[in-house]
Amino acid sequence: xxxxxxxxxxxxxxxxxxxxxxxxxxxxxxxxxxxxxxxxxxxxxxxxxxxxxxxxxxxxxxxxxxxxxxxxxxxxxxxxxxxxxxxxxxxxxxxxxxxxxxxxxxxxxxxxxxxxxxxxxxxxxxxxxxxxxxxxxxxxxxxxxxxxxxxxxxxxxxxxxxxxxxxxxxxxxxxxxxxxxxxxxxxxxxxxxxxxxxxxxxxxxxxxxxxxxxxxxxxxxxxxxxxxxxxxxxxxxxxxxxxxxxxxxxxxxxxxxxxxxxxxxxxxxxxxxxxxxxxxxxxxxxxxxxxxxxxxxxxxxxxxxxxxxxxxxxxxxxxxxxxxxxxxxxxxxxxxxxxxxxxxxxxxxxxxxxxxxxxxxxxxxxxxxxxxxxxxxxxxxxxxxxxxxxxxxxxxxxxxxxxxxxxxxxxxxxxxxxxxxxxxxxxxxxxxxxxxxxxxxxxxxxxxxxxxxxxxxxxxxxxxxxxxxxxxxxxxxxxxxxxxxxxxxxxxxxxxxxxxxxxx
Amino acid sequence: xxxxxxxxxxxxxxxxxxxxxxxxxxxxxxxxxxxxxxxxxxxxxxxxxxxxxxxxxxxxxxxxxxxxxxxxxxxxxxxxxxxxxxxxxxxxxxxxxxxxxxxxxxxxxxxxxxxxxxxxxxxxxxxxxxxxxxxxxxxxxxxxxxxxxxxxxxxxxxxxxxx
Numbered sequence: 001x002x003x004x005x006x007x008x009x010x011x012x013x014x015x016x017x018x019x020x021x022x023x024x025x026x027x028x029x030x031x032x033x034x035x036x037x038x039x040x041x042x043x044x045x046x047x048x049x050x051x052x053x054x055x056x057x058x059x060x061x062x063x064x065x066x067x068x069x070x071x072x073x074x075x076x077x078x079x080x081x082x083x084x085x086x087x088x089x090x091x092x093x094x095x096x097x098x099x100x101x102x103x104x105x106x107x108x109x110x111x112x113x114x115x116x117x118x119x120x121x122x123x124x125x126x127x128x129x130x131x132x133x134x135x136x137x138x139x140x141x142x143x144x145x146x147x148x149x150x151x152x153x154x155x156x157x158x159x160x161x162x163x164x165x166x167x168x169x170x171x172x173x174x175x176x177x178x179x180x181x182x183x184x185x186x187x188x189x190x191x192x193x194x195x196x197x198x199x200x201x202x203x204x205x206x207x208x209x210x211x212x213x214x215x216x217x218x219x220x221x222x223x224x225x226x227x228x229x230x231x232x233x234x235x236x237x238x239x240x241x242x243x244x245x246x247x248x249x250x251x252x253x254x255x256x257x258x259x260x261x262x263x264x265x266x267x268x269x270x271x272x273x274x275x276x277x278x279x280x281x282x283x284x285x286x287x288x289x290x291x292x293x294x295x296x297x298x299x300x301x302x303x304x305x306x307x308x309x310x311x312x313x314x315x316x317x318x319x320x321x322x323x324x325x326x327x328x329x330x331x332x333x334x335x336x337x338x339x340x341x342x343x344x345x346x347x348x349x350x351x352x353x354x355x356x357x358x359x360x361x362x363x364x365x366x367x368x369x370x371x372x373x374x375x376x377x378x379x380x381x382x383x384x385x386x387x388x389x390x391x392x393x394x395x396x397x398x399x400x401x402x403x404x405x406x407x408x409x410x411x412x413x414x415x416x417x418x419x420x421x422x423x424x425x426x427x428x429x430x431x432x433x434x435x436x437x438x439x440x441x442x443x444x445x446x447x448x449x450x451x452x453x454x455x456x457x458x459x460x461x462x463x464x465x466x467x468x469x470x471x472x473x474x475x476x477x478x479x480x481x482x483x484x485x486x487x488x489x490x491x492x493x494x495x496x497x498x499x500x501x502x503x504x
Numbered sequence: 505x506x507x508x509x510x511x512x513x514x515x516x517x518x519x520x521x522x523x524x525x526x527x528x529x530x531x532x533x534x535x536x537x538x539x540x541x542x543x544x545x546x547x548x549x550x551x552x553x554x555x556x557x558x559x560x561x562x563x564x565x566x567x568x569x570x571x572x573x574x575x576x577x578x579x580x581x582x583x584x585x586x587x588x589x590x591x592x593x594x595x596x597x598x599x600x601x602x603x604x605x606x607x608x609x610x611x612x613x614x615x616x617x618x619x620x621x622x623x624x625x626x627x628x629x630x631x632x633x634x635x636x637x638x639x640x641x642x643x644x645x646x647x648x649x650x651x652x653x654x655x656x657x658x659x660x661x662x663x664x665x666x667x
Binding site for chain 1: 513514517518521524525528531532535537538542543544546547549550553554556557560561563564567572574575576577578586588589590592593595596597599600601603604607608612616619620621623624625626627628629635638639642643646650654655656657658
């Protein structure tokens with residue numbers, strides 16, 4: 001069967017009443033968490049992981065993917081009307097979008113964000129459908145040593161590109177790796193970091209960590225530092241519509257944003273911050289109205305929003321084809337796969353082809369539902385921002401505690417959750433990024449497994465780690481990213497020295 | 505040398521991360537290896553992670569001393585950093601611990617309602633009676649939805665047989 005046929009079969013499976021229902025719930029919840037500042041898709045999916053015990057894999061994964069896409073739509077609404085990004089990919093949207101809203105052009109900003117997200121999401125999902133299987137075919141040849149290199153590159157880029165400083169990113173990563181150690185070692189049965197606790201032998205539940213570091217950490221942080229700052233929602237006049245002129249200025253940024261966002265989602269570039277920022281700078285450079293940037297230029301909303309959505313679809317490629325998550329949300333979706341005993345990776349399209357094609361088909365359906373949910377119904381979402389913050393956070397916190405308890409019905413996980421919640425507070429207070437910790441926790445045990453496997457095959461010869469051409473390229477990438485801050489500083493120094501001599 | 509604002513507490517934090525690394529090192533050192541032979545010892549990774557964490561904390565500690573203090577999330581660089589409101593922090597933490605203590609003794613509804621109420625107080629809600637009533641209703645609906653519709657087991661506690 002070729003890809004198109006498989007996709008059509010996927011559509012047939014995705015269009016059953018149950019799956020459509022879960023998709024609709026997912027798009028709804030996704031938009032909701034996207035709109036509400038402080039909670040994002042990673043948290044929402046982690047909170048819903050307990051349903052994997054009772055719901056079929058297809059339905060649950062459709063719902064989770066819809067949440068992922070939906071949060072990208074919802075985030076832009078908050079950025080535009082509130083100037084507080086709903087989630088990290090919408091930080092750039094706030095720059096121009098909020099200025100537009102201040103000048104009474106909220107409707108046009110919301111429309112270009114939603115339509116741009118739809119176009120980018122659809123194109124990117126199409127590319128996903130036709131490239132992921134071929135990448136998976138290639139990936140079958142990827143050996144354990146190459147996986148080790150891939151994971152090390154993912155760790156390095158995510159730790160280097162997120163947050164304010166590289167070293168804080170790497171510390172976050174090593175804390176995640178240390179948390180991943182807890183429990184009985186899979187190969188030898190050696191208990192590590194358990195300190196005599198039987199409950200700890202099973203390891204730390206990833207769900208408890210993800211839920212608490214986002215929800216409990218955020219609650220502790222906001223309560224102690226930003227308690228009084230309420231939300232001031234800008235009024236929105238008229239409908240979310242664009243004029244002909246707006247459309248003319250928007251369509252090119254949409255396309256450019258898509259083709260910038262997708263590849264940067266495929267490679268581990270640390271999430272949506274980098275592509276949205278690049279798209280913004282690109283549009284600023286190419287714009288015929290550069291003077292409008294900073295005052296509410298529509299290109300500055302259209303480009304980054306498209307890049308953001310295409311990026312989310314791009315991140316699904318390494319997740320499905322290699323089993324390698326490149327963002328916090330993708331990492332949580334990986335955990336969802338694993339609770340069904342499904343291991344994403346090169347063989348996924350062979351072993352669970354029907355499931356994956358249903359998932360991809362439902363992404364197209366979800367995208368269409370999201371456009372409908374977000375354009376005419378945008379006022380409903382704006383109303384949600386009027387929920388008083390004490391009630392909102394009380395709800396989020398109790399859901400988070402319930403989630404960490406319900407996964408294994410264990411009190412130990414609640415203890416872990418509270419401890420991690422305090423850690424999440426400290427991370428926010430001391431400017432440490434959270435995504436490297438999550439990647440370290442989830443990929444750390446996998447890295448150790450592949451590392452040992454590679455060395456077992458080679459009989460203890462470490463040369464095997466960089467023997468293949470792919471791993472050589474990956475290590476070059478790794479060292480470039482690792483030392484790029486030093487290299488940039490060095491070049492600047494040379495330039496300054498040259499500048500000084502030329503002046504004197 | 506005078507540290508920038510918030511520098512002292514950051515040094516304490518980074519210092520405790522160093523101790524965390526030392527803890528991993530100590531735990532790995534003291535645990536006994538299984539009898540059979542493996543190509544790569546199960547101690548190799550823990551040693552590596554401990555070394556990484558400890559050396560990075562030392563570098564960050566020096567960086568902080570030299571003035572590279574953290575910018576808290578949601579702050580703008582250069583803006584003065586306000587002191588944390590420890591009363592609100594303590595209230596949130598107490599609400600979390602209440603859930604831990606009550607969930608298996610009193611059941612989900614009581615534990616979660618207590619937490620819900622505590623968080624509304626911590627976030628500055630003044631109408632306590634309203635928050636309490638709303639919390640109990642909301643939590644009861646959540647409890648019924650999860651146990652009856654989604655088949656997620658949650659402890660009934662003292663309401664066993666009633667709910």
